[in-house]
Amino acid sequence: MHVTVVGTGYVGLVTGVGLAKMGHNVICMDIDHKKITALRQGQIPIYEPGLQELMIECLERGTLQFTSDPSYAYQYANLIFLAVGTPQHPDGTANLSYIESACDTIAAHLTESALIVTKSTVPVGTNERLRARMAKRLPTGIEVEFASNPEFLREGSGIHDFFHGDRIVIGTENEKARLWLQELYEPLEIPMFFTDVRSSEMIKYASNAFLATKISFINEIANICQKTGADVEAVARGMGMDMRIGSQFLKAGVGYGGSCFPKDTNALVQIAGDVKHDFRLLKAVIEVNNQQQEVLVEMAENVMMLTGKKVALLGLSFKPNTDDIREAPSIVIAKRLLAAGAIVRAYDPQAMGNMKRVLPDLLYTSAAEEALQDADAAFLVTEWKEIIHIPLKRYVELMKTPRIFDGRNVYSLQEALEAGVEYYSIGRKAIGNETLTTQ
Ligand SMILES: NC(=O)C1=CN([C@@H]2O[C@H](COP(=O)(O)OP(=O)(O)OC[C@H]3O[C@@H](n4cnc5c(N)ncnc54)[C@H](O)[C@@H]3O)[C@@H](O)[C@H]2O)C=CC1
Numbered sequence: 211m212h213v214t215v216v217g218t219g220y221v222g223l224v225t226g227v228g229l230a231k232m233g234h235n236v237i238c239m240d241i242d243h244k245k246i247t248a249l250r251q252g253q254i255p256i257y258e259p260g261l262q263e264l265m266i267e268c269l270e271r272g273t274l275q276f277t278s279d280p281s282y283a284y285q286y287a288n289l290i291f292l293a294v295g296t297p298q299h300p301d302g303t304a305n306l307s308y309i310e311s312a313c314d315t316i317a318a319h320l321t322e323s324a325l326i327v328t329k330s331t332v333p334v335g336t337n338e339r340l341r342a343r344m345a346k347r348l349p350t351g352i353e354v355e356f357a358s359n360p361e362f363l364r365e366g367s368g369i370h371d372f373f374h375g376d377r378i379v380i381g382t383e384n385e386k387a388r389l390w391l392q393e394l395y396e397p398l399e400i401p402m403f404f405t406d407v408r409s410s411e412m413i414k415y416a417s418n419a420f421l422a423t424k425i426s427f428i429n430e431i432a433n434i435c436q437k438t439g440a441d442v443e444a445v446a447r448g449m450g451m452d453m454r455i456g457s458q459f460l461k462a463g464v465g466y467g468g469s470c471f472p473k474d475t476n477a478l479v480q481i482a483g484d485v486k487h488d489f490r491l492l493k494a495v496i497e498v499n500n501q502q503q504e505v506l507v508e509m510a511e512n513v514m515m516l517t518g519k520k521v522a523l524l525g526l527s528f529k530p531n532t533d534d535i536r537e538a539p540s541i542v543i544a545k546r547l548l549a550a551g552a553i554v555r556a557y558d559p560q561a562m563g564n565m566k567r568v569l570p571d572l573l574y575t576s577a578a579e580e581a582l583q584d585a586d587a588a589f590l591v592t593e594w595k596e597i598i599h600i601p602l603k604r605y606v607e608l609m610k611t612p613r614i615f616d617g618r619n620v621y622s623l624q625e626a627l628e629a630g631v632e633y634y635s636i637g638r639k640a641i642g643n644e645t646l647t648t649q
């Protein structure tokens with residue numbers, strides 16, 4: 211099939227490359243000329259494992275093209291995937307200006323009727339509104355049908371998720387669109403769930419909100435564990451063995467971040483508000499998450515003065531295997547450390563370029579061990595392999611005081627005890643500080 215993908219961010223690029231790998235003829239379109247020039251040369255502007263290799267393979271095979279020319283992208287297109295950003299407005303509502311503008315450009319260039327498939331996360335009712343908007347702008351005789359096909363990939367494992375996702379959700383009331391998308395995706399052998407457009411739009415928000423709820427739930431349990439002497443790692447393991455609960459997304463930490471959970475939970479609160487429903491549960495999930503991003507620094511402030519202290523900040527991206535720092539807990543943590551007067555030396559295997567633009571006042575190091583040298587405290591914020599594999603004895607050898615605030619529960623308490631470090635983690639006993647006792 212001939213497919214045009216609009217937007218070459220995390221979702222658009224993975225979708226375009228994935229479809230091209232399947233053998234479809236794909237044109238990826240972006241308004242960012244610099245990005246398109248780089249992509250044509252086989253360079254990807256984001257860090258996503260496996261994506262660049264696959265993209266180069268498809269470019270060489272000729273199944274993938276990049277353009278910023280709308281007439282080339284849309285003129286003869288009849289299957290168009292929308293994958294542009296839908297960031298949040300300051301009030302939490304979804305900003306649909308990019309997707310509206312993309313639709314206006316498509317309407318101005320289409321010369322054949324087309325199926326437009328929305329991968330971007332959009333509030334319930336958006337596909338209907340976009341269809342009506344385009345109908346007013348299309349040349350006579352040209353029609354568009356819309357289908358909702360929300361994306362569930364995770365950054366850092368986008369390619370794997372494209373080929374091995376748990377499900378493909380398609381929302382359409384149009385039989386031809388349904389058959390077309392069924393044929394497109396069938397070779398992937400991923401279960402497909404067909405539903406109406408509005409339910410499909412809601413499935414995306416409900417899924418992200420539910421996962422965010424699991425995280426805030428376990429983080430609250432962790433905070434109670436800390437005060438009662440229970441161990442959240444054991445609690446999560448014991449809970450997760452119940453198949454009805456499931457073991458995933460029960461990892462306590464410094465709260466969720468990223469470009470989607472924070473924005474999509476806020477948007478769903480707004481979507482509910484628009485129909486006069488007060489989504490109290492989700493509001494609490496968001497509130498818990500905001501507080502959770504502060505707990506590591508609060509722990510530190512309870513046991514040491516941060517003013518003038520050298521602090522190592524290890525891991526900046528919102529999760530491992532990505533360079534994405536959007537809504538990363540590390541930003542909240544770093545700002546608080548700076549405000550407390552600490553000298554912050556930061557390291558991340560991929561995200562330092564992005565972080566330098568947001569927080570130029572951090573001192574960036576070229577290795578984790580350099581950040582640890584002579585430090586008074588270390589904050590572990592993102593569980594990159596490179597970071598979690600540092601043996602605790604290296605902390606003892608390198609740091610002035612081997613005091614660790616671990617936001618990802620990387621080490622076992624036994625290891626910490628044996629290494630002789632002062633160790634504070636999430637929802638577990640403190641090690642090496644006898645003055646702290648359970649209430
Ligand atoms: N990042 C993720 O892991 C996931 C994101 N999503 C959703 O997918 C959508 C896209 O997200 P990302 O890929 O992260 O966004 P992104 O911000 O990484 O990329 C968006 C791209 O769209 C381009 N763009 C903007 N307006 C355009 C236009 N009129 N024509 C052509 N290109 C245009 C931008 O230049 C940019 O390259 C969002 O709605 C997001 O909520 C869904 C699942 C996963």
Ligand SMILES: O=C(O)[C@H]1O[C@H](OP(=O)(O)OP(=O)(O)OC[C@H]2O[C@@H](n3ccc(=O)[nH]c3=O)[C@H](O)[C@@H]2O)[C@H](O)[C@@H](O)[C@@H]1O
Binds near residue numbers: 365
């Ligand atoms: O809509 C989206 O953009 C995507 O959002 C998430 O994917 P992503 O944000 O890439 O990453 P996750 O692995 O879900 O992690 C999100 C955040 O939750 C945190 N997390 C995750 C799991 C956990 O148990 N504990 C926890 O704190 C991570 O550290 C990270 O900050 C969803 O998992 C994807 O299905 C969805 O497509």
